[in-house]
Amino acid sequence: MNPAIARHLDFLLVGIGLLAIWQGLFLWIGETGISSPLQTIRHLGALAERQMFWTHAWATLDAFLRSLLIAAVGGIVIGLWLGIGKVAGQVAEPILVALYSLPKVTLYPVILLIFGLGLSAKVAFGAIHGIIPVILFTMSAVRTIRPVLIKTAKVMRLSPAKTAWRVLMPAALPEIVTGLRIGFSLTLLGVLIGEMFASQAGLGFMVINAIGLNDTETMMAVTVLMIVLAGIANVLLLALDHRLHRRAG
Amino acid sequence: MSAHAALAGVSRVYPGGDGRAPLHALGPIDLALRPGEFFAVVGPSGCGKSTLLEVLAGLAPASEGTVTFEGSPVAGxxxxxxxxxxxxxxxxxxxxxxxxxAFGLQGSGLDRSEIDARVRSALAFMGLRDFASAYPAQLSGGMRQRVCIARTLVLKPRLILLDEPFGALDAQTRLLMGDEVLRLWRETGATVLLITHALDEAAMLADRVGVMSARPGRFIDVVETGWPRERDSRLAERPDFGALVARLWSSLRVESIKALGHT
Known part of the structure; x- marks a missing residue:
């Protein structure tokens, strides 16, 4: 069989399998716990007709894009800087690794006190989730660039800024995209957790609110929507990631 | 005739630290490259050949002595x-x-048509015309090295430094690349310094061959080859070619044994 078709078939089988497990769980647990796939899709359609849903969705998207921008730009710049500066990188790396493995929820009270309830706290919380993998991947990519490429930049008489932009950045790009892919998921996670615990807007708030009201259908519909969107984004980023790594050979 | 590029009393010592003793890698060494000549440097492994090239290029500082290119000091x-x-x-x-x-030309202030003309001509010169849109991962080692030579060529260098450029290639490819370097040297009129560990390569390509001692590297012999400017790898068929290689080896043999003992 054509490998491309086989791969698509695998995807389809995994999808069908997940739906079957979901339906099975629904039959076993019953309506008080979860809603069935069909109910969930129907409810999602009903939600989409309500203005309130779009307000929340927009609030999440707004906060997410801002966090992602901070995580991506900040992470790349800091990662390049730490990758070039050997001492700074050696000092920062263990700290960053520790921060990476720290459950960042423990920092949320501090962030709330600094930023207050609302958009800025969500953005900050999303950004601190996403920025660390971007920094770590960028930093290690810059460190492992073959020295001969940097020597070539010197022979071409490039300034440090041009060397960073024209040699270090593209050489590190495949790894940076890997970092961004992980950063993307974590930023979304951070924003949603932020909305769940201290916010009056956003899809995270909708989910936690629905749990409070025992509105299983809304909780499931929003959760499934987020899973699907994050899944699609991740598949696209993964494809880009593979492509860049293949080209770098 | 004044030298195109010169090293005067140059030595290079790598500073120690972390419990390592300082390493005296090179020199003191004197070298004056004549304008337009092809100079090859041979020496035992670890003798500082590449250090010599880096110092001459301005990629590494000399610990002592002066480096000049076209009359101006090279530093930093x-x-x-x-x-x-x-x-x-x-x-x-x-x-x-x-x-x-095109890398070195982009952002240099040249207009696009000039850049395109130079790149096309370098690609044609190095036999890469049909590979313009290929990525390096799709090319052989020899082809990638041609890309690097073409990338240097478009900048119209007056001094070309080659640091064992064919070291990673197989023997046949090396001979053919040698012919290309000779053609490049003739047609650009540039001064060429070639670092190599292959005596036959040095003997075939160069006007003069400098033989270096074991570390810290110094010149122990400089041999004029006396070849005509129009030459190629068929030099290897001449009887005096063998004599030249033998002469280089007799200078180098003792030093190579020393270098083996060092490591």
Whole structure:
């Protein structure tokens, strides 16, 4: 069989399998716990007709894009800087690794006190989730660039800024995209957790609110929507990631 | 005739630290490259050949002595007009062959048509015309090295430094690349310094061959080959070619044994 078709078939089988497990769980647990796939899709359609849903969705998207921008730009710049500066990188790396493995929820009270309830706290919380993998991947990519490429930049008489932009950045790009892919998921996670615990807007708030009201259908519909969107984004980023790594050979 | 590029009393000592003793890698060494000549440097492994090239290029500072290029001191940066081709593959994997070759010209203030003309002519010169849109990962080692040579060529260097550029290639490819370097040297009129560990390569390509001692490297012999400017790898068939290689080896043999003992 054509490998491309086989791969698509695998995807389809995994999808069908997940739906079957979901339906099975629904039959076993019953309506008080979860809603069935069909109910969930129907409810999602009903939600989409309500203005309130779009307000929340927009609030999440707004906060997410801002966090992602901070995580991506900040992470790349800091990662390049730490990758070039050997001492700074050696000092920062263990700290960053520790921060990476720290459950960042423990920092949320501090962030709330600094930023207050609302958009800025969500953005900050999303950004601190996403920025660390971007920094770590960028930093290690810059460190492992073959020295001969940097020597070539010197022979071409490039300034440090041009060397960073024209040699270090593209050489590190495949790894940076890997970092961004992980950063993307974590930023979304951070924003949603932020909305769940201290916010009056956003899809995270909708989910936690629905749990409070025992509105299983809304909780499931929003959760499934987020899973699907994050899944699609991740598949696209993964494809880009593979492509860049293949080209770098 | 004044030297095109020169080293005067140059030595290079790598500072110690972390419990390591300082390493005296090179010199003191004197070298005056005549304008337009092809000079090859041979020496035992670890004798500081590559250090010599880096110091001459301005990639590494001399610990002592002075380095000059076209009458001006070289310090801290690579002077305009100097091109370097390294042993390791230095092609940029993210750019296709065309963009690799155009790299040094982009952002140089030249207009696009001039850049395009120079890149096309370098690609044609190095036999890469049909590979302009290929990526380095799709090319053989020899082809990638041609890309690096073409990338240097478009900048019209007046001094070309070659650091064992064929070291990673197989023997036949090396001979053919040698012919290409000779053609490049003739047609550009540039001064060429070639670092190599292959005696036959040095004997075939160069006007003069400098033989270096074991570390710290110094010149123990400089041999004029006396070959005509029009020459190619068929030199290897001449009887006096064998005599030249034998002469180089007799200078180098003792030093190579010393170098083995060092390591």
């Amino acid at each position: 940066a690579v002077p305009e007009g100097v091109g370097v081709v390294f042993q390791e593959d230095a092609s940029f994997p993210w750019a296709n062959v065309y963009d690799n070759v």
